[in-house]
Amino acid sequence: MTLRTQIMVGAAALALIATAGTAMAEDWPDLPVGVKNGIATRIDDRLIVGLGSAGTELYALDLNDRAAGWQPIAAFDGPAPSQPAAAVAGGKLYVFSGSGNATEDATSPIIFDTVSRYDPQADAWEKLETTTPAGLLGASAVTLQDGRIAIFGGYNKELFDKYLADVTAIDKEADPDAWNEVVNSYMGMKPEDYRWNDMVLVYDPESNSWDDLGQDPALPNTGAAVVETAPGSFLIVNGEIKPGLRTDTVKAVTIGADGASWTEIPAIQAPDGAEVQEGLAGAYAAQVGDTVLVAGGANFQGARAAAEAGNWYAHDGLNKHWAAEIFALTDGSWSQIGELPEGLAYGGAFAVDGGMLIVGGEDSEKAARSDVFLVQWDGNELTITE
Numbered sequence: 001m002t003l004r005t006q007i008m009v010g011a012a013a014l015a016l017i018a019t020a021g022t023a024m025a026e027d028w029p030d031l032p033v034g035v036k037n038g039i040a041t042r043i044d045d046r047l048i049v050g051l052g053s054a055g056t057e058l059y060a061l062d063l064n065d066r067a068a069g070w071q072p073i074a075a076f077d078g079p080a081p082s083q084p085a086a087a088v089a090g091g092k093l094y095v096f097s098g099s100g101n102a103t104e105d106a107t108s109p110i111i112f113d114t115v116s117r118y119d120p121q122a123d124a125w126e127k128l129e130t131t132t133p134a135g136l137l138g139a140s141a142v143t144l145q146d147g148r149i150a151i152f153g154g155y156n157k158e159l160f161d162k163y164l165a166d167v168t169a170i171d172k173e174a175d176p177d178a179w180n181e182v183v184n185s186y187m188g189m190k191p192e193d194y195r196w197n198d199m200v201l202v203y204d205p206e207s208n209s210w211d212d213l214g215q216d217p218a219l220p221n222t223g224a225a226v227v228e229t230a231p232g233s234f235l236i237v238n239g240e241i242k243p244g245l246r247t248d249t250v251k252a253v254t255i256g257a258d259g260a261s262w263t264e265i266p267a268i269q270a271p272d273g274a275e276v277q278e279g280l281a282g283a284y285a286a287q288v289g290d291t292v293l294v295a296g297g298a299n300f301q302g303a304r305a306a307a308e309a310g311n312w313y314a315h316d317g318l319n320k321h322w323a324a325e326i327f328a329l330t331d332g333s334w335s336q337i338g339e340l341p342e343g344l345a346y347g348g349a350f351a352v353d354g355g356m357l358i359v360g361g362e363d364s365e366k367a368a369r370s371d372v373f374l375v376q377w378d379g380n381e382l383t384i385t386e
Helices: 157-168 176-187 303-308
Strands: 004-009 014-019 039-043 046-050 058-062 085-089 092-096 115-119 124-127 140-143 149-152 199-204 209-215 225-230 233-237 240-242 250-255 260-265 284-288 291-295 298-300 320-322 325-330 333-339 348-352 355-362 368-377 381-385
Touching: 039 085, 039 092, 039 348, 046 348, 046 355, 085 149, 140 225, 157 176, 225 284, 225 291, 284 355, 291 355, 291 368, 325 368
Parallel strands: 085 140, 284 348
Antiparallel strands: 004 014, 004 381, 039 046, 046 058, 085 092, 092 115, 115 124, 140 149, 149 199, 199 209, 225 233, 233 250, 250 260, 284 291, 291 325, 298 320, 325 333, 348 355, 355 368, 368 381
């Protein structure tokens, strides 16, 4: 990126000021390749980003040596997963599920039920002798205080595998009616009919075993942004409740040794100048100080109105929208504090000293981006620095 923007909050409005000054801190190096629909996680002082559009490739940035840039680590050992869940426990990285082609000659993608572990000391991957209890495409994973990993959301493997097999078996140009029948049938279901994972699944790395902490009382989300706000407490921000239909709901969950307790906090407001917040899938989010920042994400403008009118193929005929707005949650209240230089979604976000680091993602051309930049907010002034 070459753009540096600074947003000042005045008494009446937000004023956008483009600046060409020197960056406020050492530059953040861009990724070697564009990465979207992959993973973004942290092991000690190293940020790790990859998979998704990067295939089996992953890269690490040492926060103590940013000038060295993103360095490749061992490639993923297995079929490249898109939109897997990932978390770090005991200093090792765990990757769950995702989707892709099981073999090079596969006729259609599937949802994987695999679990793989990366050991940074050995710089090596291994596939673990376990399978996920549910399809976890688009799920979110977090590490608990006791070292277990909790996972929210995820597509139903049986239904989605069948849909992908059915739709890829049809030549759309030769038989558009049959193709439309399959698509309309799948996309036209109500949210609960997709049977997405609504349990809080828990994986124990020590015993390589699975359990659960009960059911999510609301519709399960995929593609949500998850932020740890305190040890064992998390916000699940928006996401999809069915393909093409987002939610503006923000759920708070606190996880103890024996269960999960849920509350709903205020929904993210509609963007300035809009009447409806469609909800955001693939948004960037992190807690910086006492403030939760949420930026970007993607949706279909008009999908919520279509669903409320009973049209469950809610995004039919609608163009996908990549959001640029940045929202802040402070003292239980949301406010729009500015915008990204452009709409982005499906990348990674990290809380780092001074702000939220945005890494990669997808733009309005559906291109995977390699950009890395820092979003800083001090309660009065927003600064975006490459």
